[in-house]
Amino acid sequence: MALKLADFKEQIHNDWCPGCGDFGILSALQSALAELNLEPHQVAIFSGIGCSGKLPHFVKAYGIHTLHGRPLPYALGAKLANPNLEVIAVSGDGDGLGIGVSHFVHAGRRNVDVTYIVHDNGVYGLTKGQASPTLKLGVKTKAIPEPNINDAVNPIFLALAAGVTFIARGYAYDIKHLKDLLVKAIRHKGFAFIDVLQPCPTYNDVNTKAFYSGEDRLDPLTKKPRPRVYRLEDLGYDPVVRADMTKEQVMAKIYKVIELSLEWGDHIPIGVFYQNETMPTYEQRLEQRLRAYLSNPPANQRLNTPEGFSATDISEILQELSV
Amino acid sequence: MALKLADFKEQIHNDWCPGCGDFGILSALQSALAELNLEPHQVAIFSGIGCSGKLPHFVKAYGIHTLHGRPLPYALGAKLANPNLEVIAVSGDGDGLGIGVSHFVHAGRRNVDVTYIVHDNGVYGLTKGQASPTLKLGVKTKAIPEPNINDAVNPIFLALAAGVTFIARGYAYDIKHLKDLLVKAIRHKGFAFIDVLQPCPTYNDVNTKAFYSGEDRLDPLTKKPRPRVYRLEDLGYDPVVRADMTKEQVMAKIYKVIELSLEWGDHIPIGVFYQNETMPTYEQRLEQRLRAYLSNPPANQRLNTPEGFSATDISEILQELSV
Amino acid sequence: MLNNFTYMVGGQQGSGVDTSANIFAKACGLAGLEIYGKREYHSNIKGMHSYFQLKVNSQPVRSLTSKVDLLASFDEETLAVHYDEVSTGGGVIYDPKTLDKKITSIPTLDKIVVNRLIKRLEAQGLNLTIESLIEECRRRGVHTYPLPYDEILTEISKKSEKKFSELARMINVLAVASSLALVELEITYIERAIKNVFRGKAKAVEENIEGAKIAYEYVKNHYSASFPYKLKSQPNGKRLLLTGNEAIALGKLVGGCRFQSYYPITPAADESIFLEARAIFRLNGKDEVGSIVVFQTEDELAALTSATGAGLAGARAATSTSGPGFSVMVEGLGWAGMNEVPVVVTLYQRGGPSTGLPTRHEQGDLRYALHAGHGEFPRIVIASGDIEEAFYDAAQAFNYAEKYQTVVIHLVDKALANSNQTVKLDPSIVRIERGNLLSEEDIVKVKSAGGEYKRFAYTPSGISPRVKLGTKGCVFWNSGDEHDELGHINENPENRVMMMDKRMSKLELADSEIPLGEKIKYFGSEDAKFKVVSWGSTKGAILDAIHHLSEEGIEIGFLQIKMLCPLPSNDISKILEDSKVIDVEMNYSGQLGGLITEKTGIKVSNYIVKYNGRPMFQDEVYQSLKDVVEGTAPKRRVLTLGA
Amino acid sequence: MLNNFTYMVGGQQGSGVDTSANIFAKACGLAGLEIYGKREYHSNIKGMHSYFQLKVNSQPVRSLTSKVDLLASFDEETLAVHYDEVSTGGGVIYDPKTLDKKITSIPTLDKIVVNRLIKRLEAQGLNLTIESLIEECRRRGVHTYPLPYDEILTEISKKSEKKFSELARMINVLAVASSLALVELEITYIERAIKNVFRGKAKAVEENIEGAKIAYEYVKNHYSASFPYKLKSQPNGKRLLLTGNEAIALGKLVGGCRFQSYYPITPAADESIFLEARAIFRLNGKDEVGSIVVFQTEDELAALTSATGAGLAGARAATSTSGPGFSVMVEGLGWAGMNEVPVVVTLYQRGGPSTGLPTRHEQGDLRYALHAGHGEFPRIVIASGDIEEAFYDAAQAFNYAEKYQTVVIHLVDKALANSNQTVKLDPSIVRIERGNLLSEEDIVKVKSAGGEYKRFAYTPSGISPRVKLGTKGCVFWNSGDEHDELGHINENPENRVMMMDKRMSKLELADSEIPLGEKIKYFGSEDAKFKVVSWGSTKGAILDAIHHLSEEGIEIGFLQIKMLCPLPSNDISKILEDSKVIDVEMNYSGQLGGLITEKTGIKVSNYIVKYNGRPMFQDEVYQSLKDVVEGTAPKRRVLTLGA
Ligand SMILES: Cc1ncc(C[n+]2csc(CCOP(=O)(O)OP(=O)(O)O)c2C)c(N)n1
Numbered sequence A, B: 001m002a003l004k005l006a007d008f009k010e011q012i013h014n015d016w017c018p019g020c021g022d023f024g025i026l027s028a029l030q031s032a033l034a035e036l037n038l039e040p041h042q043v044a045i046f047s048g049i050g051c052s053g054k055l056p057h058f059v060k061a062y063g064i065h066t067l068h069g070r071p072l073p074y075a076l077g078a079k080l081a082n083p084n085l086e087v088i089a090v091s092g093d094g095d096g097l098g099i100g101v102s103h104f105v106h107a108g109r110r111n112v113d114v115t116y117i118v119h120d121n122g123v124y125g126l127t128k129g130q131a132s133p134t135l136k137l138g139v140k141t142k143a144i145p146e147p148n149i150n151d152a153v154n155p156i157f158l159a160l161a162a163g164v165t166f167i168a169r170g171y172a173y174d175i176k177h178l179k180d181l182l183v184k185a186i187r188h189k190g191f192a193f194i195d196v197l198q199p200c201p202t203y204n205d206v207n208t209k210a211f212y213s214g215e216d217r218l219d220p221l222t223k224k225p226r227p228r229v230y231r232l233e234d235l236g237y238d239p240v241v242r243a244d245m246t247k248e249q250v251m252a253k254i255y256k257v258i259e260l261s262l263e264w265g266d267h268i269p270i271g272v273f274y275q276n277e278t279m280p281t282y283e284q285r286l287e288q289r290l291r292a293y294l295s296n297p298p299a300n301q302r303l304n305t306p307e308g309f310s311a312t313d314i315s316e317i318l319q320e321l322s323v
Numbered sequence C, D: 001m002l003n004n005f006t007y008m009v010g011g012q013q014g015s016g017v018d019t020s021a022n023i024f025a026k027a028c029g030l031a032g033l034e035i036y037g038k039r040e041y042h043s044n045i046k047g048m049h050s051y052f053q054l055k056v057n058s059q060p061v062r063s064l065t066s067k068v069d070l071l072a073s074f075d076e077e078t079l080a081v082h083y084d085e086v087s088t089g090g091g092v093i094y095d096p097k098t099l100d101k102k103i104t105s106i107p108t109l110d111k112i113v114v115n116r117l118i119k120r121l122e123a124q125g126l127n128l129t130i131e132s133l134i135e136e137c138r139r140r141g142v143h144t145y146p147l148p149y150d151e152i153l154t155e156i157s158k159k160s161e162k163k164f165s166e167l168a169r170m171i172n173v174l175a176v177a178s179s180l181a182l183v184e185l186e187i188t189y190i191e192r193a194i195k196n197v198f199r200g201k202a203k204a205v206e207e208n209i210e211g212a213k214i215a216y217e218y219v220k221n222h223y224s225a226s227f228p229y230k231l232k233s234q235p236n237g238k239r240l241l242l243t244g245n246e247a248i249a250l251g252k253l254v255g256g257c258r259f260q261s262y263y264p265i266t267p268a269a270d271e272s273i274f275l276e277a278r279a280i281f282r283l284n285g286k287d288e289v290g291s292i293v294v295f296q297t298e299d300e301l302a303a304l305t306s307a308t309g310a311g312l313a314g315a316r317a318a319t320s321t322s323g324p325g326f327s328v329m330v331e332g333l334g335w336a337g338m339n340e341v342p343v344v345v346t347l348y349q350r351g352g353p354s355t356g357l358p359t360r361h362e363q364g365d366l367r368y369a370l371h372a373g374h375g376e377f378p379r380i381v382i383a384s385g386d387i388e389e390a391f392y393d394a395a396q397a398f399n400y401a402e403k404y405q406t407v408v409i410h411l412v413d414k415a416l417a418n419s420n421q422t423v424k425l426d427p428s429i430v431r432i433e434r435g436n437l438l439s440e441e442d443i444v445k446v447k448s449a450g451g452e453y454k455r456f457a458y459t460p461s462g463i464s465p466r467v468k469l470g471t472k473g474c475v476f477w478n479s480g481d482e483h484d485e486l487g488h489i490n491e492n493p494e495n496r497v498m499m500m501d502k503r504m505s506k507l508e509l510a511d512s513e514i515p516l517g518e519k520i521k522y523f524g525s526e527d528a529k530f531k532v533v534s535w536g537s538t539k540g541a542i543l544d545a546i547h548h549l550s551e552e553g554i555e556i557g558f559l560q561i562k563m564l565c566p567l568p569s570n571d572i573s574k575i576l577e578d579s580k581v582i583d584v585e586m587n588y589s590g591q592l593g594g595l596i597t598e599k600t601g602i603k604v605s606n607y608i609v610k611y612n613g614r615p616m617f618q619d620e621v622y623q624s625l626k627d628v629v630e631g632t633a634p635k636r637r638v639l640t641l642g643a
């Protein structure tokens, strides 16, 4: 029986601000899980701390609301202990690209098959609107007393540099498109990162819904807003790096990703930027070392004999150490 | 009176292993400081923990051997408190690109005028040779029981993504070249990063001195080793991004940096990869906010009246808060 | 009832509850009255319930009672949560349009509350609407004041050119103006308060004053004289109306703090934001511009370590955080301790463990503050009992840090941070003592006397002369590794013992030098048989409780511990020796009690603890102390008041 | 003197001191003898001084005496540092070519040592060369054995085709073979030991055996019978020769650990490397392949949090670290505590604070382990006293973690980690108890009985049924925020109190369920007037000390505390009540002493502490205890032996 978005709805009050972009992300994720025909118990969602961090509470699936900046290591640990789980990690931009950015960089090196969503709203929402690492230099939002003194991180560029094998950007109010991205990301074998432009109507009065949808840029003819956000698919852009590509082709792709990652202002691309299908996952590397890792993963091994004693046989090692 | 390398020598036993690349880095740094005509008391060197972390003890200058992974925030704090100090930070690759990589990424966003040297030896030296974040996937060095299961970070690529404004790579056994790089880095106004290829003869039996100098690649004619390491200057490469460059020119530079950063194997570039002179430093940004910041910096302000009471006048603020 | 009044205003987060409370407090303060208030809110930005409770008096106020004299509600949830806190004879302001709302369909209302209400209303034969709550209030003798926000807003909208929808956020001003109309405070104070609260926003000032006037008139016309509580302006000197966050920020500025690092966290961040907005000031008279660098870092370990770097460079440096952030920075404490670098950590305790109750109160980090960091190093841990102390302690912390060359942890808490109070502060009495800090000239002298500068020179006192990084004529080394006098790594066992002894002995020095008055405060008769021990912001409630008991002829002493490390154990022993000790604390395990037993061997007779996330009320402390004296108290009583 | 012998071998780090010691220990072990040894080294890779000290006996050995019977030195520094530790009648093996080296020109020799030597030699009218040290030994009645390494190596080089320079690293084998020749252990044990130590490297085995034989013969020919200490093989059962690191790794495997995360740090990392190299094993009989994922993380917080994630998924999971790493991971402790996730942290204490003495011994983290993490949550803290206990405790830790659903901190230390010892272990008695863990089928039952699965269901015991992530038929939520039974964020004050009580009550449950024998061990007569309390690896030295005292008719009891939290205070009280309590600890402040006073009110009469980075010797413990009994001891004695 096919599942619906509603099957992933947990019936508790959602306390995000009215109009928060997080609602779009939530729906897109629920739809994606349904579309993938996953059952709630197969999915484990790990989040950090922030408005974004509350997301798992609103999803009917295993929901682990962890520490500020740390959803990735929790998620990786769970995935490696049981590679059969569908593991998703969720951060805010402060959470994932601020205090937790080290885990992001190192996740790139590992390529564990986990999907990572960053709610990119330019502010530390839950602590009342301080500048987050994606807020651009010199920008002054509502709650900060002085224009931002730090330059912004570029999540796409950073992901590429870190070796992330699936890199995408979504927009919280383009729910169907975001859902499609999530489906692709979850299907991707390896670490998949999605930066989601997420308006925070309460604290970010610069990168608003109106900004992204270009309400200040009316088409002279139609008088309709010309959205700043555009879809890479609409350009016919192909993000995939395949095993049969030449070095030059791969480099051209990398340059293109960087070019796109630096676009901002009136042209803000969303879609899949980069998808490298040539890297083995961490789980595959482990299987090589541990032989029965995938078929008998850590979380599933039976540890005790029927009598309650240890079932682990270390006699070979003891042999080696005995006198 | 011009200073010499010897003026920066602290007379204590140096306990690095014989043949360690760290010796080259140390000499290059001492020579650079002398060449810049700095006096020992003007310089403060902050290091992390590792073999590399011991460096400041061997230099006659203020030497602050901090925590594993944390030399950057200590260094930034000192520099911002007293922008007149010449501040240098030193990490190992585990220190700076492993546990401490978050500080590196965020240093890129700030552009504080600090020089940052990473001893890149592919291993956690002081803890006996585990794989560091710069060791490549699948490589098996002496002390690790299985081939490296993680992919490597690319320090140059990462620095570029993080927004670092001066990015270079040196080689520990090309001391003069490294000294020149250090002089440029210290002169650079803003955050300057130098990745130094540093053979660790004790634990890294892959990226050895013999490897870098190509002792296994004899020139068929001369029968001399053909070094794998080559100097970017020798290509006439110009790393500088100037204010008058077009967007296309800047992008071309960025692509080039990435191409160079991905070179490895038989062609390993050293030299300045990237130097962006168009970004204001953090100190300049602070001066804009705080007016007398540079002329009367935090560390130098007199805090007390001659009578020993507070010299800080908060009466205006109290006015605002009174009833 | 004149000038003795507890007020509560509540509504959804984001709907202006704080602004209401600020206007109320300012207005009272400007009228010469004294106030003390606390703020309660969810870890949420918009929509969850929040409220502010304030006590007003002609005399200084330092704690709250659990009963409310006037509850001004913006919404139905406020009624559902708080209607039973209103005392007989008190009043409730509510929106009549909410009357037929069902309490079972308030989405944010906690199930536990709903179930309690269902039981209670059913027992009284009332249906499950808001109307029933109002009815119950009436039955209890509470005055009920419907305030038709929509009507009033429509009226305002007619007068201004604004659309009704744009005015909706003015409910908060209507509520507070109505409240002040009920207690008959002159409208001029409200106007002045609004001007102050919205300063810099002329348009908002104008609109809000307009709205306030209309609401004020409305209440005067409809409900006038009925309400028994009144507030009347009184002559009084200038005072400050401050939150704990602000008091600490001010203390830091006066104390010479010139580098404050932070990573955002509740309830500490407001202090840093306050400083960032006031980062330039006059120094040493008219012409010199002083400034403080407020440095937002990538995490709390970077916050502490950058502050330590700044401390090395010679700036007085600090960072502020709460539990989770403190946990992230722990490694830096030991380094500062090992390298004898002065640095101040302001630790705002909140409900733990882990993320816990991020916006709620607790004092659960005492033991952690004492022992955070592997290995052993000297640290000074102080705790402030109220906003006034917090100001002076925040300044004094830097003197301790520089004199004893180590990390100082200043323990405060959520209740203190988010309370506001009318207080008097005198910055001119704050001393600056920089300890053994050598200048360039001093170094010249050392050298010309044939000496060598050694950062960690063994000295009888354990204090070695310090220089700022960059000081000409010398250099030094630091290392987190055990080191020799120069600061170079050293693993020799004898050096190790000497260095450990040197560092740790600074605690004894501090203990012997710091005046007793900065370490403990004792209130009440020395011969009292029962003595309360406590620390931190429970102070006000305890003082008020023992004051009332003493009015009833029950004498209880109160020993407030301000210096937690080094703990003045001898002095504590002397005071507590022959008494029954009652430990009053905002945590589960009675951490101070354990500490006192550890250091003195004296056992605690009774524990009164609270860990439901809400600060102590004077009346619950009063009652539990009374029970102890009367012998009816359990060994450990858990207080549970507060919504 | 037969089969009672203390051996020391020393040289520069990287020159094979450990290999020497391993060969020595293996050879003795294979000969049926019992050994116990400790390793001392600098935080350095090559060049600084390191040494290994081992005691051999016919009976099991558990601690060291400070005197050495035979010192085998590779280099002059070893002589300079240790020559005065050699007992009269003992011997020194040294390289004659070092005799004219000046002690003032050994670059790595600490100034403190140099100065001490200068004083001492000058007092004897000797010059400042190594020769003088040897001379002093001779005067003291120490046998001195010049061993011309170069000559022997030249001989080997002639026999093999190897160049002299390639053979230089064989000094270590020459030294140990010579030593064993002096004590006349049969050469076959040396050969077997070399085969074992160099297993998998046939070439090295061959060469080293060759070298060993030549050195053995050299000594037999030159110095034979002169040395009074002898080792003779004896019949004995199979035993293991293990380090603490290895014992813990084995305990984890047997205990079912299937996920071990780590970030490199001394002295913990060796455990993880050992596991990584032995990550596949047989499970449930012949055919099933079991495996453990050893996960090297980017830092220690990632280590603890990934292990916690693995714990949630249902794997028994652990991480190992020492002080600095523990400080980095602290925030994760509270989260695991709050969410009741089983996870084990093995904390290898080393010299603190900060980076401290990374390769030296200390037990300074007790209080920190008890209180690390803001707020209050239940944790179980256990400490092992020796290698055997470490094995069983490492396994048992997972049972505690899963039964009480919380974080377990297993405290060990550098001395234990880097000691080696002949021990007997029986993996077959290790039980696996997974606590209240529901399977898919259990969930079906719950549901068909009309129930709902709630991860944090209130239960009388405080333990709620747990499921692994991925279990069909249910889901759950976790949050570091205070939460309700489902795991959703909840700030209600009543829920808060219930949840705090639920979590904290697990400590009482654990205290009541865990057998006393797992919590404390008492040695000696119950009526002894003096009782030592201690914890961790001081155990062996204390047992040996009180054993010797008892041989002299002085009865002292010894209470070893294994369960530090929840501390079995009633049982401790009962034992200590009417005794003089002597606290023996490897830290500055006597942390266990304070803890006992805190929890029982019982005061410590005498403290015997040590914090010079070197473990306690049985003789210094013996002497200080004797002084206490004889009334000549100070209140606090600081032990200082060890180089
Ligand atoms: C270690 C730690 N430091 C600080 C905090 C306080 N904190 C809570 S939410 C938050 C900001 C979250 O911002 P972001 O990650 O961007 O998420 P958003 O709220 O914007 O979705 C912070 C800093 C914390 N919980 N833990």
Ligand SMILES: Cc1ncc(C[n+]2csc(CCOP(=O)(O)OP(=O)(O)O)c2C)c(N)n1
Binding pocket: B049, B050, B051, B052, B053, B068, B091, B092, B093, B094, B095, B096, B119, B121, B123, B124, B125, B126, B127, B132, D263, D264, D265, D266, D300, D324, D325, D328, D355
């Ligand atoms: C928080 C913390 N974790 C771990 C360590 C242990 N440690 C000491 S040195 C070191 C490795 C250093 O490697 P790297 O930074 O590459 O420096 P190298 O020795 O190679 O120069 C580690 C992990 C520590 N000191 N602190």
Ligand code: SF4
Binding pocket: A015, A016, A017, A019, A020, A021, A022, A051, A052, A121, A125, A126, A199, A200, A201, A202, A203, C045, C046
């Ligand atoms: S503060 Fe911003 S991010 Fe947070 S819930 Fe409100 S709108 Fe969303």
Ligand code: SF4
Binding pocket: B015, B016, B017, B019, B020, B021, B022, B051, B052, B121, B125, B126, B199, B200, B201, B202, B203, D045, D046
């Ligand atoms: S271990 Fe490697 S990096 Fe460290 S000192 Fe030795 S050679 Fe250098």
Ligand SMILES: [Mg+2]
Binding pocket: A050, A092, A093, A094, A119, A120, A121, A122, A123, A124, A125, A132
């Ligand atoms: Mg955000």
Ligand SMILES: [Mg+2]
Binding pocket: B050, B092, B093, B094, B119, B120, B121, B122, B123, B124, B125, B132
């Ligand atoms: Mg390294």
